[in-house]
Structure formats: C-alpha cells, structure tokens
Amino acid sequence: MPPQQPPSIKVSSLTYTFPDRSTGVSNISLDLPPRSRTLLIGANGAGKTTLLRLLAGKRLAPRNTISVSGKDPFAEGLDGVTYLGLEWVLNAIVRTDIGVDELLKSVGGDHFPERRDELVSVLDIDTNWRMHAVSDGERRRVQLAMGLVRPWTVLFLDEITVDLDVWSRAQFLGWLRRETESRECTIVYATHILDNLAGWPTHLVHMHLGTVKEWGLADEMLEGLEDRQRVTGNSRLGELVLGWLKNDLKDRGPRSQNRRAPEGKTYSFGGNMAVGGYGQEYRAKLEEER
Structure with a gap:
C-alpha cells in the first residue's frame, strides 16, 4: 500500500445537489497546502457545513472533484481524517453519569497518554468530573479532548468552540497552531467567533450562498486594513469579515426570497431527508449513485 500523501486539500469545480434537487454548493475550487490553518467564513446558510462534510467524506461528491491527501475521501476512506460537527456534539453518551477517565479511555486515550494529558491540561479538564453534572462549556472541553486524542492529519471543525470561554478557546487555538507547526x-x-484568531489562520475562504466568493493567503487578504482597525478597535480579521458579511447580506436580500437549501439540510440519523439532522450516507450506495 503506497504511503499517504501530505495532507493537502484540493477541490475542483465541486457542485453538490441535495436529493430534493436544491443546491448545497456550486462550482467550488480550492487548493489548501499541508500544514495550513484555514478559516471558513460566511453567514448562516452560506454552505460551510455542506462543504466540510463533503471534504470529510461524510457525503458523496461527484467523482474527481475532491482530493484530500491525494484520495477521494468518500470512495477510498482516509486514515487520520477527523470531522467534529453537530452530530458529534449531540452524542448522548456525554450527558450520562460517566466519568472523564472512562470516556477518554473509550476513545483510545490510554494508547496516547502524553497527548491525552496535554489535552486535559490545555482544556483545563478535571478528570474527576461526572458528565451529567458539568456545564455545557465543561462538557465541550471533554468532547474536544475525546475527538482529538488520537493524532489526526486533516481536521475539519464545524463551529465546535461556541460553548468555550475566551481563555479556553485561546488555549485550544494555540494548541491547534502548535500541532500544524x-x-x-x-x-x-468554520466559525463565527473571531476571538483570539488574529494571526491564527494561514488561509481564508469566504463563502456566500453555496459559492466561494474569494479565498487565499490570510496575510494578503488582510493587507490595507490597518486604518479601519484603528478607528473601530476591531482586529483586521474582524474588519474584513464584517465587510464581507455586510456585502453578502446586501447581495442576498431577505431570506424569504432566497431559494437555496438551509445549511443544516442533510440526512437524519435514520438516513431520511431532514432539516438540521446529520448522519453519514451509506458507502454501499457509492456505485449506484455514481
């Protein structure tokens, strides 16, 4: 078996249509190099979740449109690809009367003790916690440790730091940066929360109504925003994103006139069409659907 290629992400003219024929994403092309840290930016309903799930192999994309580490993530499967999104966050087991040590052991924490202990420290986790008796923010920290304790090569994060406080988020982002370095x-x-992200991304991708309006190196896209930063007190990244979203809202118009599918539209746990439900398509349908 040939060794896996470096963890680059290449997308070529990707269009995805839901079974009800509504458009999820349209004509997307990207080329993200190994060791990059990309922020996926866009308003609610821009298509971020749809794109992430396609990249992670959670949905069947048209042939030859997605390459992750040189492979089709759905057809071939990939070792080391981790996707943390809504269905992972909603996993019922993390709300039961179970201890942190048990949970970390159940996902292989004992096989990676140094990494496990580092995540426990970075995320300020008390291993004596019982999961039914913790806050949402504490529960999210444990979930992050569970999801990341096994070394990964490509990580897709879909707005999973929303319950973290500012300090925890800063520590977590610093750890992610050190990983890529x-x-x-x-x-x-993909996130709407820009706290502590100044200087973090290497690349930015701006999505709007299922398309990528612009993407590139973060430093190049942030050039020339110093004056606006001084006036408002926002970071350059914050100013750039505010400008993008303001223009996107103007271009889109009222949501009642927007005919695109909701971003959360996908498959329910039972495999039926739903809005806001998540589940993995069955690989057995691969050849049939292609």
Missing part, C-alpha cells in the same frame, strides 16, 4: 497536519475551521 510541529507535524504534518492541516486544519479547516
């Missing part, structure tokens, strides 16, 4: 791995992170 110390080994061959790549991150794509």
Whole structure:
C-alpha cells in the first residue's frame, strides 16, 4: 500500500445537489497546502457545513472533484481524517453519569497518554468530573479532548468552540497552531467567533450562498486594513469579515426570497431527508449513485 500523501486539500469545480434537487454548493475550487490553518467564513446558510462534510467524506461528491491527501475521501476512506460537527456534539453518551477517565479511555486515550494529558491540561479538564453534572462549556472541553486524542492529519471543525470561554478557546487555538507547526497536519475551521484568531489562520475562504466568493493567503487578504482597525478597535480579521458579511447580506436580500437549501439540510440519523439532522450516507450506495 503506497504511503499517504501530505495532507493537502484540493477541490475542483465541486457542485453538490441535495436529493430534493436544491443546491448545497456550486462550482467550488480550492487548493489548501499541508500544514495550513484555514478559516471558513460566511453567514448562516452560506454552505460551510455542506462543504466540510463533503471534504470529510461524510457525503458523496461527484467523482474527481475532491482530493484530500491525494484520495477521494468518500470512495477510498482516509486514515487520520477527523470531522467534529453537530452530530458529534449531540452524542448522548456525554450527558450520562460517566466519568472523564472512562470516556477518554473509550476513545483510545490510554494508547496516547502524553497527548491525552496535554489535552486535559490545555482544556483545563478535571478528570474527576461526572458528565451529567458539568456545564455545557465543561462538557465541550471533554468532547474536544475525546475527538482529538488520537493524532489526526486533516481536521475539519464545524463551529465546535461556541460553548468555550475566551481563555479556553485561546488555549485550544494555540494548541491547534502548535500541532500544524510541529507535524504534518492541516486544519479547516468554520466559525463565527473571531476571538483570539488574529494571526491564527494561514488561509481564508469566504463563502456566500453555496459559492466561494474569494479565498487565499490570510496575510494578503488582510493587507490595507490597518486604518479601519484603528478607528473601530476591531482586529483586521474582524474588519474584513464584517465587510464581507455586510456585502453578502446586501447581495442576498431577505431570506424569504432566497431559494437555496438551509445549511443544516442533510440526512437524519435514520438516513431520511431532514432539516438540521446529520448522519453519514451509506458507502454501499457509492456505485449506484455514481
């Protein structure tokens, strides 16, 4: 078996249509290099979740439109690809009367003790916690440790830091940065929360109504925003994103006139069409659907 290629992400003219024929994403092309940290930016309903799930192999994309580490993530499967999104967050087991040590052991924490202990420290987790008796923010920290304790090469994060306080988020983002600087791995992170992200991304992707309006190196896209930053007190990244979203809202018009599918539209846990439900398509349908 040939060794896996470096963790690059290449997308070529990707269009995805839901079974009800509504459009999820349209004509997307990207080229994200190994060790990059990409922020996926866009208003609610821009298509971020749809794109992330396609990249992670959670949905069947048209042939030859997506390559992650040189492979089709749905057809071939990939070792080391981790996707943390809504269905992972809603996993019922993390709300039961179970201890942190048990949970971390159940996902292989004992096989990676140094990494486990580092995540426990970075996320300020008390291993004596019982999961039914913790806050949402504490529960989210444990979930992050569970999802990341096994070393990954490509990480897709879909707005999973929303319950973290400012300090926890800063520590977590710093840890992610060190990961990409110390080994061959790549991150794509969709978020609306820009705290502590100044200087963090290497690349930015701006999505609007299922398309990528612009993307590129973060430093190049942030050039020339210093004056606006001084006036408002926002970071350059904050000013750039505010400008994008303001223009997107103007271009889109009222949501009642927007005919695109909701971003949360996908498959329910039972495999039926739903709005806001998440589940993995069955690989057995691969050849049939292609």
